[in-house]
Amino acid sequence: MLLAIDTSAGTSTAVFDGEKLLGFVEYDDPFGHAENIGNAIAEVMAKAGISASEVTAVAIGRGPAPYTGLRVGMAAGASFAMALGIPMHWVMNLDAVALSQGQAKILVSSDAKRKELFVATYDLGERVFGPAVLKPEQLDQFEGFAQVDGKCNAELVGRYALWAKAAGIDLSEASALYLRSPDVAPSAGKRVTG
Numbered sequence: 001m002l003l004a005i006d007t008s009a010g011t012s013t014a015v016f017d018g019e020k021l022l023g024f025v026e027y028d029d030p031f032g033h034a035e036n037i038g039n040a041i042a043e044v045m046a047k048a049g050i051s052a053s054e055v056t057a058v059a060i061g062r063g064p065a066p067y068t069g070l071r072v073g074m075a076a077g078a079s080f081a082m083a084l085g086i087p088m089h090w091v092m093n094l095d096a097v098a099l100s101q102g103q104a105k106i107l108v109s110s111d112a113k114r115k116e117l118f119v120a121t122y123d124l125g126e127r128v129f130g131p132a133v134l135k136p137e138q139l140d141q142f143e144g145f146a147q148v149d150g151k152c153n154a155e156l157v158g159r160y161a162l163w164a165k166a167a168g169i170d171l172s173e174a175s176a177l178y179l180r181s182p183d184v185a186p187s188a189g190k191r192v193t194g
Contacts, residue, residue: 007073
């Protein structure tokens with residue numbers, strides 16, 4: 001059984017038995033990742049009718065996505081897998097979306113905030129550019145690529161992990177793909193007098 005977790009947009013979980021999807025849960029809340037992740041895992045396992053001990057691997061979306069939401073899903077997935085001593089498969093979200101499209105030349109993009117996009121391009125399923133952060137006007141350089149919405153979820157992450165493992169693709173790279181610094185900055189510190 002494969003448990004898939006993704007928090008690149010909302011919070012979602014999925015359970016697969018081989019290729020068969022047994023359960024899918026999605027919270028479409030872009031700010032409630034920490035509040036929703038535990039419930040999403042419990043709900044999807046209840047829908048699938050399985051216990052944690054039956055999960056044999058965890059597929060985890062690693063971005064690109066904004067910092068806070070992404071790290072919630074990555075931490076939850078890694079914690080779940082490490083507690084059970086089972087393998088982790090780390091999936092680049094734009095790759096998962098591209099696999100689901102099945103088109104020859106596509107440009108997958110998702111909202112990176114700050115009026116920018118996370119972008120990767122694919123030709124016959126192979127990534128030929130990205131992932132990168134670009135302004136919308138920079139997409140003109142990819143003439144001939146059909147643009148696809150890059151919003152990902154746990155079902156796509158799980159399907160990609162199953163396909164990639166069968167194809168012998170290494171999914172051990174666990175680094176988060178933020179692609180830029182977080183929106184926050186360290187404070188100057190509190191001035192102490194006296």
